[in-house]
Amino acid sequence: MNFIEEIRRRRTFGIVSHPDAGKTTLTEKLLLFGGAIRVAGAVRSNKIRKTAVSDFMEIERQRGISVATSVIGFEYNGYKINILDTPGHQDFQEDTFRTLTAVDSVIIVIDAAKGVEPQTEKLMNVCRIRQTPVIVFINKMDRPARDPFSLLDEIEEMLRINVRPLSWPISSGDNFRGVYNLFDRSLQLFNASIQEIQPAILFKDLNNPELDNHIGREAALLRDELELVEGVYPVFDQERYLSGKQAPVFFGSALYNFGVRELLETFVKIAPWPRPSYTEEREVNPWEETFTGFVFKIHANIDPNHRSRIAFVKVCSGRFERNRTYTHVRQGKTIRISSPTAFMASQKETIEEAFPGDIIGVPDTGNFIIGDTLTEGEIIHFKGLPSFSPELFRYVENADPMKSKQLAKGIDQLMDEGVAQLFTSQFNGRKIIGTVGQLQFEVIQYRLEHEYGAKCRFEAISMYKACWIESPDPGILNEFKKRKYQKMCIDKRGRDVFMADSAFILQMAQDEFKAIKFHFTSEF
Ligand code: G4P
Numbered sequence: 001m002n003f004i005e006e007i008r009r010r011r012t013f014g015i016v017s018h019p020d021a022g023k024t025t026l027t028e029k030l031l032l033f034g035g036a037i038r039v040a041g042a043v044r045s046n047k048i049r050k051t052a053v054s055d056f057m058e059i060e061r062q063r064g065i066s067v068a069t070s071v072i073g074f075e076y077n078g079y080k081i082n083i084l085d086t087p088g089h090q091d092f093q094e095d096t097f098r099t100l101t102a103v104d105s106v107i108i109v110i111d112a113a114k115g116v117e118p119q120t121e122k123l124m125n126v127c128r129i130r131q132t133p134v135i136v137f138i139n140k141m142d143r144p145a146r147d148p149f150s151l152l153d154e155i156e157e158m159l160r161i162n163v164r165p166l167s168w169p170i171s172s173g174d175n176f177r178g179v180y181n182l183f184d185r186s187l188q189l190f191n192a193s194i195q196e197i198q199p200a201i202l203f204k205d206l207n208n209p210e211l212d213n214h215i216g217r218e219a220a221l222l223r224d225e226l227e228l229v230e231g232v233y234p235v236f237d238q239e240r241y242l243s244g245k246q247a248p249v250f251f252g253s254a255l256y257n258f259g260v261r262e263l264l265e266t267f268v269k270i271a272p273w274p275r276p277s278y279t280e281e282r283e284v285n286p287w288e289e290t291f292t293g294f295v296f297k298i299h300a301n302i303d304p305n306h307r308s309r310i311a312f313v314k315v316c317s318g319r320f321e322r323n324r325t326y327t328h329v330r331q332g333k334t335i336r337i338s339s340p341t342a343f344m345a346s347q348k349e350t351i352e353e354a355f356p357g358d359i360i361g362v363p364d365t366g367n368f369i370i371g372d373t374l375t376e377g378e379i380i381h382f383k384g385l386p387s388f389s390p391e392l393f394r395y396v397e398n399a400d401p402m403k404s405k406q407l408a409k410g411i412d413q414l415m416d417e418g419v420a421q422l423f424t425s426q427f428n429g430r431k432i433i434g435t436v437g438q439l440q441f442e443v444i445q446y447r448l449e450h451e452y453g454a455k456c457r458f459e460a461i462s463m464y465k466a467c468w469i470e471s472p473d474p475g476i477l478n479e480f481k482k483r484k485y486q487k488m489c490i491d492k493r494g495r496d497v498f499m500a501d502s503a504f505i506l507q508m509a510q511d512e513f514k515a516i517k518f519h520f521t522s523e524f
Pocket of ligand 1: 018021022140143253
């Protein structure tokens with residue numbers, strides 16, 4: 001297979017959802033249909049349980065395992081599929097946003113009884129900004145569900161995207177019989193079974209009277225509804241899907257394997273192969289011959305005796321080869337990667353080469369931070385890995401004076417991994433950690449102690465937002481910094497950040513300093 005063919009057969013995507021909608025179950029069923037795992041339950045046991053908020057050992061153990069499930073690659077009908085896992089817990093949403101920078105498309109899972117939930121909206125906003133092609137999977141049709149037409153209306157309105165159903169449910173709840181595939185116009189009736197994935201019967205023609213024998217009056221209802229669907233929704237337009245303007249919608253029950261095959265088979269046909277990526281200097285096309293890639297995730301080793309980490313690198317262009325020397329742009333030096341790994345069917349293995357769309361795991365002893373670029377010598381910097389303003393802030397203090405070095409190193413490395421953000425006050429030199437959820441503070445404290453032998457204490461601080469500031473007029477910027485010196489910090493990369501106590505204070509500052517731009521993400 002040549003280089004171009006290798007790229008065209010790759011499908012790299014993420015599955016996202018509001019917690020509990022069924023992301024983990026769907027991921028697992030895709031693996032099951034794809035033949036990557038043989039029994040259901042393998043992924044489930046790896047999941048960070050939502051109840052484990054204060055059970056650190058459990059988090060640690062599962063975090064370790066989740067390295068393996070962070071990326072799962074498998075072969076399906078000639079396609080190479082890479083699923084990027086995203087944390088379900090909303091306290092780790094920044095991790096999810098970063099992972100979305102490494103995917104070429106997204107499947108959003110929605111609970112058929114609940115419809116669009118807050119986390120679904122947030123995730124869709126990120127997809128919209130990046131113009132990521134999105135497929136919607138409406139899950140749990142085996143339970144009493146809302147009317148499919150009203151669900152589609154809600155998606156259009158709340159997720160602000162046009163929809164086009166590509167499968168249609170035959171009733172829901174106890175009467176749920178399966179889904180009709182509108183893409184290739186066929187109906188496969190399944191047995192309602194958690195393990196059984198063989199279709200029972202295939203119908204190519206909906207007017208086949210045999211269908212009535214199988215599903216009774218639902219058959220007539222299905223024919224009527226399909227007529228309505230064709231009348232109401234525009235035809236599926238792949239170009240519009242690929243540009244993020246139309247979302248194909250599938251219905252099903254991940255738990256009972258309904259609709260998953262329809263989703264997977266249509267997905268591989270319509271979803272994009274690797275798309276161009278953007279650097280500060282230029283657009284990078286996957287077809288380019290020289291290798292480029294960037295680090296979008298860093299995972300620490302669970303074993304405190306081996307404090308190595310894995311940096312996840314997305315290959316953006318060219319062919320990556322083991323043992324070749326590449327340029328680490330930020331450090332301005334060359335590195336040789338002798339044991340790159342990939343996760344095939346949830347098993348980690350050393351690989352010799354990788355292609356655009358692939359994710360490689362690179363063992364790291366502290367050389368990488370999120371956003372780092374690797375090339376064959378070209379000096380470029382990949383964009384699109386912003387930090388968002390945190391929502392919770394705490395001063396971090398050393399609780400064991402004998403271990404200040406360990407604490408500094410630990411905090412430094414945890415921030416490089418993107419666990420949270422660090423700001424240093426220009427007024428008193430104190431360090432402030434910002435997170436999106438309480439759980440991250442607990443994880444930081446636990447990991448500092450167990451991985452670095454350092455103890456920290458957090459001190460409450462009332463803060464509304466961190467704003468990255470810039471202005472074309474250096475004089476005004478200086479004036480602002482002087483006036484607000486008590487609230488000025490620098491972030492890890494040395495950029496100016498204004499810490500606003502409240503929405504009111506921020507508004508006042510914005511009104512008074514019109515020549516200054518206040519950004520809520522670090523990339524602008
Ligand atoms: P998440 O990753 O999006 O958070 O959701 P997850 O797959 O863990 O699913 C959340 C719960 O919903 C699980 O039940 C799961 O079994 C159930 N579920 C997922 N898909 C379906 C479906 O199609 N139909 C039905 N009826 N249920 C579904 P749980 O009780 O929280 O977990 P467990 O005890 O089953 O592991």
